[in-house]
Amino acid sequence: MKDKQLEDLYDFIDNSAHMLSEQEDILYLDALAEVGDRLFTSKMVEIHDSFQKKKLEKLYQSITFEDYEQEIIRKALQLAVLKGMKGATQPHHSLTPDAVSLFISYLVNKVLNQPKPYILADLAVGSGNLLTAILNQSNKEIKALGFEVDETLLHLAYVNANLQKHEVELFHQDSIQKLPNLEADLVVTDLPIGYYPNDVVAQDYEVKALEGHSYIHHLMIEQALKQTKSGGYLFLLIPNFLFQTDQSETLHQFLKKESVILGLLQLPSSMFINDNQAKSILMLQKNGEGVKQIQQALLAELPSFSKKSALADMVNQIDRWFQSELKLS
Structure with missing residues (x-):
């Protein structure tokens, strides 16, 4: 039933965006954002071609949007965004893979385990897929904040949050620029x-390059730590080569000074076209009162997410690590 709902919703969203894109001569991703806005207000996009309009109306009648779970909506939008990004020329347009978003949600739930409200920030929110996946998997009261410099992606994040009924405060801003003090958990x-x-702007950062341009991923890690409250946590998707560049020693020293490096989880290599694109999850805790050094960092290479038995074994090992090192169950 859920597969059918996902297929029907995706078909409607994709066809609507495709028709609107052709009619208005706009990019598919921009058309997709417009379709999302219309869905939120229970309106169909206006299609001039009568044949196409009838086709769209038939698709619209096959969906009952109010009955769809948040994850069905997120996944349908994710599929459409993925299609749009394949046709886009902007190199910064990318989407966190679904399995990775759900795995990070699992890690988030390990540390946000108290019955209190939390502040969660994403400094490069993109289309909102990672952020809304986390919100969908949590039963905590979370104030979510997202920053994005790309206007199209920010619009899609807005649509994502609205359609999944999440309150997310979004900022059209380069998050390396000066931010208010977020005090994020x-x-x-x-x-x-x-x-x-x-x-x-980079001159204000400790991890800036001594000559030439600084790495944006280094600057954003420093900004992320600045915006996290003492004892708060960070889960950052980083390139595997992060600590192998000419600027990496400065970053490593900064991390040791400002945080406890909890672990590094390398994502399955099969997820990436080549080694240069491979990523890992860097786990940090910001230094502060009551924060203790750990005995053993969590270092692991995650198995393929399709290998359920191996992944279950890995999750059990990670559970035991959280219990022994951080006293979190």
Whole structure:
């Protein structure tokens, strides 16, 4: 039943975006955001072609949007965003894979385990897929904040939050620029990779390059720690080569000074086209009163997410690590 719901909702969203894109001569992703806005207000997009309009109306009649679970909505939108990104030319347009989003949600639930409200921030929220996946998997009261410099992606994040009925405060902003003090309990971000062009702004960072442009992923890690409260946690998707570059020693020293490096979980290599694109999950806890050094960092190479038995064994090992090192069950 859920597979049928997902297929029907995706078909409607995809066809609506495709028709609107052709009619208005706009990018598929921009059309997708417009379709999402219309869905939220229970309106169909206006299609001039009568044949296409009838086709769309038939698809619309096959869905009962109010009955759909949040995860069905998120996955349908994710599939459409993925399609749009394949046709986009912007290199910064990418989407956190679904299995990774759900695995990070599991890690988040390990540390947000108290009956109190939390503040969660994503400094590169993109289309909102990672952030809403975390919110869908949590039963905690969470104030969610998202920052995104790309206007199209921010619009999609807005649509994602609205359609899944999540209150998310979104900012159209380069998060390397000065931010208000967020005092976040947790920062979760799929880091953008590359050089940051504004050397003047980068000068305010300890991890800046001594010459030339600084790495944006280094600057964002420092910003993430600045925006996390003492004792708060960070789960950051980083490139596997993070600690192997000419600027990595400065970053490593900064991390040791400002945080406890809890662990590094390498994602399955089968998820990536080549080694240069491979990523890991860096787990940090910001230093502060009551924060203790751990005996053993969690270092592991995750098995393929399709190998359920091996993944279950890994999760059991991670559960035991959280219990022994952080006293979190």
